[in-house]
Amino acid sequence: MNLFANQDYISQLAIDCVIFGYQERELKVLITKLNFKGDFYSLPSGFILQKEGIDEAAHRILEERTGISNIFLTHFKNFGQANRTNKKFLEHVIELNQERFVGDVTLSKADFEWLTARFISLGYYALVDINKVTPIKTALDESMEWYNIHELPTMMMDHHEMIEKALESLRLNLDTNIIVLNLLPETFTMKEVQDLYETIFEETYARNNFQKKILDLNVLERLEKKFTGAQNKAPYLYRFRR
């Protein structure tokens, strides 16, 4: 059975998604562990159907793996060195899992050829509210979990570099854009916004100046106060203005 080779995919072209989530002052990335012996970790990836656009494909892949649509997702870089192939990687997987690759059952010859060709990857990154996501495993995944961006496992191919480049790109985008609020729930306090910025940029900011800067962007609206039970002044809640 051919899983890939006969599908209506564009060959030699893949999409890799760096899905950023945020929780308790930690920036996290969604990573799958492959369902094979040996520890193989990968970004959620997929291929482009002949009938769909590249952005469309990226959205589909994101939705297939997280269940959510209509989320911030953007291309950040292409990866296309001449020798970029996962042939060695796949051979290693097969070597460690020989019993599962007997007689073309798991992976046909055609699929092997298709998958180990030289590949060009379009790198996308997404920002999601971690509470809205239920990671969806495929048959090939043993697990699919959030990893702190500073405690990543050893990733296959150049996926580690991809995450680094995605983070760089995210930081650059934030200078002119407040897209990052996609990482927060519907309503949030100013302190939560500040924690988020400090986590992403790995810096600290003065509370009052930060508040002024964000409010001056004129994209937030102030709602009622949030009484937490703590013995201090209740902070305001904010949400995106529509």
Added chain:
Amino acid sequence: MNLFANQDYISQLAIDCVIFGYQERELKVLITKLNFKGDFYSLPSGFILQKEGIDEAAHRILEERTGISNIFLTHFKNFGQANRTNKKFLEHVIELNQERFVGDVTLSKADFEWLTARFISLGYYALVDINKVTPIKTALDESMEWYNIHELPTMMMDHHEMIEKALESLRLNLDTNIIVLNLLPETFTMKEVQDLYETIFEETYARNNFQKKILDLNVLERLEKKFTGAQNKAPYLYRFRR
């Protein structure tokens, strides 16, 4: 004879180059007119060989068309809608030029299929010194000329949109980068730099403040004065510091 289909190109993937040049307060783009009846204008394009990286391919294409290498060239955007194909365009060309498409001589069936597939394009833009470039026509080009960015002919497919996006990207890059000086000759006056910026951003700047801003970047070195014969103070020449 197959020109494309049997070549070692990656299929369904193209590179389009927006080559910016600058002359006398005009920002220009290098555009080819195809060597067929009917006015068909195109960006310099090419395909990616199996054995070369994508950036490498872009540099090769640029060199094939301008004769220069080691020039500023960068990816700015991918173009990959589902229906993105030049089938209609090519059929139109063939219709207007039937005498040249008799008997597989100019374009084989295989080539036609290959060329009219759904294509994804990697958009690159380059900045070149217009005086160092001798546009190199291929067999398919009737002409290859510089066009003022505000006086572009009607371009095939989405090439017009590509130029717009490339310009946007160039402007963004300029905010943090002085790469734009690739558009100028080896030595230049401050006024020439200012003219260039004003042309690209379509704004005017105060002379003294502009000079200060550029010099504060610490990337230029001041050379001797340039005596033009005009009855005014001779301006200094500058060049990139190494």
Added chain:
DNA sequence: TCAAAAGTGTTCAAAATACACCCATGA
């Protein structure tokens, strides 16, 4: 009434912009 954390106003320094003046050049 007190500690903790949020909100807001004021001050200070730095950067961007505007204004003014002087200088070199060739007719």
Added chain:
DNA sequence: TCATGGGTGTATTTTGAACACTTTTGA
């Protein structure tokens, strides 16, 4: 010596960071 355009110094405004103070909350 004059008009022209180039170079540079000084004021002014705007921006952003630092500091200080007040308010709210629940114990």
